[in-house]
Amino acid sequence: MRQVYISGEMVPEDEAKISIFDTAVTLGDTVTESTRTFKHIPFKLDRHIQRLYKSLKVTRIDAGCGPEEMEQITMNVLEANLPEYGEDEDLWIVHNISRGVSMPGPDPTVRSGGATVMIHTLPMDLTGWARFYEEGCHAVTSMSRIIPSQSLDARIKNRSRMAYTLAEMEVKLVDPQAQGVILDADGNVAENKGGNIFAVSDGVVRTPPAQNSLAGVSRETVLELAETVGVPTQQTDLQPYDLYTADEVFFTSTPYCIMPATKFNGLSVGDGKVGRITKQILTAWSDLVGMDIVKQATKQLEHSN
Ligand SMILES: Cc1ncc(COP(=O)(O)O)c(C=O)c1O
Structure with missing residues (x-):
C-alpha cells in the first residue's frame, strides 16, 4: 500500500x-x-x-x-x-x-x-502520450482563453483547474485525441492545460515568455538542452500563425517531457512528421537522465495492449 x-x-x-x-x-x-x-x-x-x-x-x-x-x-x-x-x-x-x-x-x-x-x-502512466512520440499529436486551439495574469499570475502553480479542464473539453469536441493550445486574451499562444508550447522555425526554438504561461521546469530543460546541442532559442510572443507556419511544434511537461505535434487545427505542421530538432532535444534529454524516455513510454503502451 x-x-x-x-x-x-x-x-x-x-x-x-x-x-x-x-x-x-x-x-x-x-x-x-x-x-x-x-x-x-x-x-x-x-x-x-x-x-x-x-x-x-x-x-x-x-x-x-x-x-x-x-x-x-x-x-x-x-x-x-x-x-x-x-x-x-x-x-x-x-x-x-x-x-x-x-x-x-x-x-x-x-x-x-x-x-x-x-x-x-x-x-507514471505514460500510455496516454506514448504514441505521440512517433506520430505526433493534433494541437488544437480552445475557444476559451487563458486566465489573464492580471487576475491570477500564471507562474503560480495552483490547483484551480476548471478553466484548463473546460478548455481541454472544447478541443476534444474537435478531435477526441486533440491536445489543447490555449491563447491569451490578446490572441498570443499561452500554454496547454498541463504543458508549455514550442515552435521551431528556421532552426530556432521559440516559446512564449512566462508572463502568460507557467514557467515549466520542462520548458526550462528544453531551453537548456537546445543550447547544449547548438540550437538557438528565443522566448517571444507567438500567435497561431507561428504554429501554422512552423517547421516543428511540440509541448513540454513533466510526465512526457516532449510531446511532438504534427497537426495544428487540422493542417500539417511542416512535413507532417516529427521534426529533427524535436527528436534531437528529446534524445539529449534521454542522455541527460540516462534512460530512453521514448522507449519507456512505448513499452508501457505495448504492455497495456
Ligand atoms: C498549466 C501548466 N503549464 C505548464 C506546465 C508544465 O510545467 P512542468 O514542465 O514544470 O511540468 C504545467 C505542469 O503541470 C501546467 O500545469
Whole structure:
C-alpha cells in the first residue's frame, strides 16, 4: 500500500483524509507541484521545490516548514513508497498545499488551523502520450482563453483547474485525441492545460515568455538542452500563425517531457512528421537522465495492449 504524507503524518493512501471544509475542496485554494522520477531519481526536485515556495509566498500560504525540510520530507515519502514500484517503473511525486480548513462564511481567509500539506506518489502512466512520440499529436486551439495574469499570475502553480479542464473539453469536441493550445486574451499562444508550447522555425526554438504561461521546469530543460546541442532559442510572443507556419511544434511537461505535434487545427505542421530538432532535444534529454524516455513510454503502451 502506498503511503501518503498529510501535515506531519504518513498514512496509507486509502486511509488518507482531509476535511470537506478544507480550502482545497471549497475554494481550490491550493498550490501544487508535480515532479517525476527517472530510474527512481526525482528530476530537478530542487527546481520544483523552489517554484513551490514562490507559489506559497505569492499566495501567502505558510507550509509550516522551509524548502530544505520540504525537500527532506519529499525524499522520505519517496523512499517509503519505492518498494511499491517496479524497477522499470517511474513515479510522480505530487505536492498539494492548501490554505487549510476554513468554515464557509463572510471571510474565506479566516482559517481554523494551519495549511494542509499533502504529498503523494503515483505510478507514471505514460500510455496516454506514448504514441505521440512517433506520430505526433493534433494541437488544437480552445475557444476559451487563458486566465489573464492580471487576475491570477500564471507562474503560480495552483490547483484551480476548471478553466484548463473546460478548455481541454472544447478541443476534444474537435478531435477526441486533440491536445489543447490555449491563447491569451490578446490572441498570443499561452500554454496547454498541463504543458508549455514550442515552435521551431528556421532552426530556432521559440516559446512564449512566462508572463502568460507557467514557467515549466520542462520548458526550462528544453531551453537548456537546445543550447547544449547548438540550437538557438528565443522566448517571444507567438500567435497561431507561428504554429501554422512552423517547421516543428511540440509541448513540454513533466510526465512526457516532449510531446511532438504534427497537426495544428487540422493542417500539417511542416512535413507532417516529427521534426529533427524535436527528436534531437528529446534524445539529449534521454542522455541527460540516462534512460530512453521514448522507449519507456512505448513499452508501457505495448504492455497495456
Ligand atoms: C498549466 C501548466 N503549464 C505548464 C506546465 C508544465 O510545467 P512542468 O514542465 O514544470 O511540468 C504545467 C505542469 O503541470 C501546467 O500545469
